[in-house]
Amino acid sequence: MFEDEHVLQDEYTPEKLIERDEEKDDYVEALQPVANGGTPRNIFVYGDTGVGKTVATRMILDELVTDTDEFEDVDVEIVWLNCKGLTSYQTAVQLVNSLRGSSRKISSSGHAKAAVYEMLWSELDDRDATHVLFVLDEVDSLGSDDNLLYQIPRARSNQHIEDTHIGLIGICNNFKFRESLSQRVKSTLCETEIRFGPYDAGELRTILNQRADKAFVDGVLDDDVIPLAAALAGQNTGSARRALDILYNAGSLARKHDDDTVTEDHVREAVSVVEKGVIEDELRDLPTQSHLVLYAIAQLEQQGETPARRKEIYEVYEGIAERGEFDVKAQRTVLDRLGQLSLKGFLHVNEVNKGRGGGKHHQYELDVKLDLVLTVLDEHSRIVEATGNQQLSDFT
Ligand SMILES: Nc1ncnc2c1ncn2[C@@H]1O[C@H](COP(=O)(O)OP(=O)(O)OP(=O)(O)O)[C@@H](O)[C@H]1O
Ligand SMILES: [Mg+2]
Structure with a gap:
């Protein structure tokens, strides 16, 4: 089935960038000053996952480094950091460490923040490179502490460093993050903004074709497989990751069933496998208190008592939280969680009117499969760990 399945996976970098010509032009324009020995514009890149x-x-930065290799007086260094799970402070430490040799690394705690910045500036000043471009991927992890994002682009104008030109590229998939930045950060980091929109079915088709050529043995894909995978991913998300995932799973299913070719049916089956996986991941990532609330509703659902009102849910929640020795939160907090779970699509809310003058109340039920919720919550390590390897079902 597969000639090289790795080609469909996330870490694989294709040889040529396709379907992003405009975004590439914006990048090139912002980075243009590098070629003339000047300071590039800072870039904020955003778009869905x-x-x-x-x-x-x-790919664009690789090309920049290759192109400038020919220039005698320009030497570009890229420092790439994924900020997921890091605070602003930890990010600064990691940046220092990525500029330092292995013998001079610093530990991720115990230094004053100002001292870490000092180390960063002095590393930068000592660089052989004429330009250092920092890429902070998933930069929204830094949250509201955006001092680092202010300091890096200003390091030269604030005379912390003399020689090296600095550029900052921040990437994120949470547009609210941009809104949450302070004005002073917005005006530096967001000098150039590049938006990556969702792909349409046609673009996804081109992307899938490019990968499929290398990934699959010749002739194993039925003609309608790529158009269908592209159309389904295009409708739902516009995500190339989702489209590639569907194609990969369709291939795996065909292999598992010992079929000779990948068909439309495999694609449809793959879509449900992928969607289930996505829901599972989202469920798993919820905070513990949300898990407890969700579990309370799952209990009610199991007993045929949903849709249920807030008060009923709270009583079950309270029982589980007490028996499991979790923090028992107030009704107010549980109501917040119910709202969040509904927003994320895990719960369905009905508004029930009690007739004239009777006011109204809300009723909740699961909007995802009951057994999926139970499996994920029972496997969920944080809860299982917190309770000494007991499962939530032990507290009901
Ligand atoms: N234009 C494209 N050409 C070829 N492959 C692409 C293209 N766009 C995305 N992909 C592929 O889709 C997958 C997801 O892309 P990528 O990791 O760049 O997404 P992202 O926008 O950074 O998402 P996130 O916000 O979740 O980090 C990768 O496997 C990538 O190679
Ligand atoms: Mg990414």
């Missing part, structure tokens, strides 16, 4: 922000940035 899976639309090629990371892969395009990597």
